[in-house]
Amino acid sequence: xxxxxxxxxxxxxxxxxxxxxxxxxxxxxxxxxxxxxxxxxxxxxxxxxxxxxxxxxxxxxxxxxxxxxxxxxxxxxxxxxxxxxxxxxxxxxxxxxxxxxxxxxxxxxxxxxxxxxxxxxxxxxxxxxxxxxxxxxxxxxxxxxxxxxxxxxxxxxxxxxxxxxxxxxxxxxxxxxxxxxxxxxxxxxxxxxxxxxxxxxxxxxxxxxxxxxxxxxxxxxxxxxxxxxxxxxxxxxxxxxxxxxxxxxxxxxxxxxxxxxxxxxxxxxxxxxxxxxxxxxxxxxxxxxxxxxxxxxxxxxxxxxxxxxxxxxxxxxxxxxxxxxxxxxxxxxxxxxxxxxxxxxxxxxxxxxxxxxxxxxxxxxxxxxxxxxxxxxxxxxxxxxxxxxxxxxxxxxxxxxxxxxxxxxxxxxxxxxxxxxxxxxxxxxxxxxxxxxxxxxxxxxxxxxxxxxxxxxxxxxxxxxxxxxxxxxxxxxxxxxxxxxxxxxxxx
Numbered sequence: 001x002x003x004x005x006x007x008x009x010x011x012x013x014x015x016x017x018x019x020x021x022x023x024x025x026x027x028x029x030x031x032x033x034x035x036x037x038x039x040x041x042x043x044x045x046x047x048x049x050x051x052x053x054x055x056x057x058x059x060x061x062x063x064x065x066x067x068x069x070x071x072x073x074x075x076x077x078x079x080x081x082x083x084x085x086x087x088x089x090x091x092x093x094x095x096x097x098x099x100x101x102x103x104x105x106x107x108x109x110x111x112x113x114x115x116x117x118x119x120x121x122x123x124x125x126x127x128x129x130x131x132x133x134x135x136x137x138x139x140x141x142x143x144x145x146x147x148x149x150x151x152x153x154x155x156x157x158x159x160x161x162x163x164x165x166x167x168x169x170x171x172x173x174x175x176x177x178x179x180x181x182x183x184x185x186x187x188x189x190x191x192x193x194x195x196x197x198x199x200x201x202x203x204x205x206x207x208x209x210x211x212x213x214x215x216x217x218x219x220x221x222x223x224x225x226x227x228x229x230x231x232x233x234x235x236x237x238x239x240x241x242x243x244x245x246x247x248x249x250x251x252x253x254x255x256x257x258x259x260x261x262x263x264x265x266x267x268x269x270x271x272x273x274x275x276x277x278x279x280x281x282x283x284x285x286x287x288x289x290x291x292x293x294x295x296x297x298x299x300x301x302x303x304x305x306x307x308x309x310x311x312x313x314x315x316x317x318x319x320x321x322x323x324x325x326x327x328x329x330x331x332x333x334x335x336x337x338x339x340x341x342x343x344x345x346x347x348x349x350x351x352x353x354x355x356x357x358x359x360x361x362x363x364x365x366x367x368x369x370x371x372x373x374x375x376x377x378x379x380x381x382x383x384x385x386x387x388x389x390x391x392x393x394x395x396x397x398x399x400x401x402x403x404x405x406x407x408x409x410x411x412x413x414x415x416x417x418x419x420x421x422x423x424x425x426x427x428x429x430x431x432x433x434x435x436x437x438x439x440x441x442x443x444x445x446x447x448x449x450x451x452x453x454x455x456x457x458x459x460x461x462x463x464x465x466x467x468x469x470x471x472x473x474x475x476x477x478x479x480x481x482x483x484x485x486x487x488x489x490x491x492x
Contacts, residue, residue: 036467037488038065043471044481046070054481055080057492062088071095081106090115097121100129108133116146123152132158139163147172154178161187168192173201180204185211222246237261247272256281263287266316270294277302289335292316299335306337313341321345327352336361343367372398380405384415391415395422406430414439421445432456440465450475 042065044050045058056079058064064071064087072095076084081103084096094117096102097110102125110122111133123141126133133141135158142153142163151174153159154167167179168188180188180196185208188196196204218232218240219225225236225246236242237250238261250262251272256279262268263276264287277288277298282305288294289304292314317338320326322345330342331352340363342348343356348371356368357378368374369382376399383394394400395418405423408416409430418441420426421434428451435446435456446452447460447469454477460470461484470476471484485492 031487031489036462039467040461040471040484040488041490042066042070043468044484046074046468046472047474047476047481048075049474049476050481051478052077052079052083053492054478054485056083057482057485057490059083059087060492061490062092064089064092067092067095072098073101074099075101076103076106078103078105082109085109090118093118094121097125100125104131104133107131108137111137111141116148119146120148120152123149123156127152127155127157130157135160142167147175150175151178165192168196173199173203177201177203177207180207180211182211182213220246222249225249234258234261238265239267240265241267244269251276256284260284260287264290264314266292274298290314290337296334299333311337311340313344314338317341318344322347324349324352331355336364339364340367343371346371348373369394369397374399376400376402380416380419383419384413395419409434414442417442418445421449426451428453435460444469448472 041058041061044054045065045067047054050058055076059080060083071084071092076099081096085093085106087093087096090113093110093113093115097107097113097118098121102110107122107126107129110118111126113119113122119141125131133156138153138156138159141149141156142159143166144150147170150167150170150172154164154175155178161184164179164184165188167175168184169192170176170179176196176199185193196208199205218236219228220236220240220242222245225233225242228236234257236246237253237258240246242250242265247262247265247268250258250265250268253259253262259276259279260281260283263273263279263284265273270291270293273288273291274294276284279285279288285302286304286306289299289302314337317330318341320330321342327342327345327348328351330338332355333339339356339359339361342352343364344367348356353368353373353375356364357375359365359368365378366382366386366388369379374397379394379397379400383391383400386394400419401422401424403423403425406420406426409420409426411417411420414437417434417437417439421431421442431446431449431451432453434442435452437443437446443460443466447457447466450473452460452473452475454475457470457473457476460466463470471481
């Protein structure tokens with residue numbers, strides 16, 4: 001009887017001890033295992049070391065296994081991208097168009113794809129990535145028969161001015177509205193502007209309103225405030241440089257949302273704002289407690305509560321993110337939201353990092369881990385026990401991999417055994433041992449580790465749940481990749 005791993009040894013790797021009968025038997029069994037083939041192919045498609053010839057063969061497959069899980073982010077060489085662009089399935093090409101790493105010539109080809117959904121996604125991505133397509137192509141897209149593409153094409157980088165201006169007369173109102181902005185409106189011919197003002201479609205009229213909008217300063221006096229709309233009143237309460245009379249009106253306003261905004265407005269005098277420290281609305285008291293001009297003693301005297309979930313970083317904390325002394329002061333605050341907010345500073349002094357890494361608040365430490373300056377020990381601690389959906393991403397922070405993680409290879413915590421494989425000095429023997437771990441996530445990580453000895457990598461290509469991870473291993477020889485595709489019946 002020939003076992004699955006023996007089949008792989010006999011067929012894919014030509015072990016000299018295998019008899020011709022065993023090789024033929026194994027070949028027949030492997031060729032019939034289409035589920036195994038799909039796993040190999042998906043793994044090879046994600047293999048960062050797969051040569052262009054392997055990827056070109058992969059892209060001849062229709063259907064393409066699990067393309068939605070890898071094609072949208074897989075970096076492709078120009079040759080591999082050209083092969084992907086030629087795939088017969090428009091769903092695959094649509095996924096490919098979403099890939100932010102796609103070479104510009106491949107994106108240009110997809111912008112003229114026969115399928116309208118592919119074209120639209122490609123044009124949207126060109127706009128979002130600020131990719132300048134050939135001028136002739138942008139003109140063709142902006143003047144073509146597909147109104148959906150014309151609509152998106154109005155935002156294409158490098159679109160000639162005359163083409164954009166002509167789209168203000170497009171038959172489709174969506175396109176007309178998209179072509180009208182503050183830059184194009186003054187340059188339209190008078191008769192085109194007149195026609196736009198009389199346009200029956202509300203989208204065009206809204207575009208004109210945006211294009212001709214002039215910012216009016218927010219009210220700063222009681223008289224002007226009372227004459228405003230509710231929306232502008234709320235904006236004024238939060239940020240306007242209000243005078244003394246308006247500040248007094250805001251802090252005494254019957255609407256709690258106005259008082260909350262006034263409590264946060266730095267132009268409202270501190271003495272008035274502190275009058276809100278005993279407000280019946282918890283959100284108002286919290287806003288007072290977060291003011292920049294409130295002392296730590298005054299903060300501590302406010303009975304504020306912090307609702308669960310994330311909270312925006314106060315603007316004044318962001319403004320001081322480049323001042324080391326201010327960062328030290330904020331990191332020492334008794335207010336947990338200020339300490340959480342300071343973790344977002346792009347550069348933190350070493351002593352501030354050390355302080356925040358030992359904070360009593362779990363979320364201060366967790367938010368610190370979201371930045372590249374998080375210390376290694378904290379990353380490992382949070383990696384081991386945080387239950388958030390993105391816990392695995394912590395292992396890819398700059399300071400996570402480090403010599404010494406291999407000490408966790410026998411830890412009862414499966415995440416720490418997983419972390420052991422991020423030790424840059426982990427020996428091949430340790431990687432092989434973890435490839436036999438009881439937990440699938442640890443075995444899969446080991447299966448994709450280039451330090452895994454080749455004989456064990458061969459076994460994992462046929463072990464339940466492991467073929468995809470093994471085929472993704474960058475140490476897999478190119479000849480072996482081609483042999484897997486041969487067995488799977490992939491042409492080329």
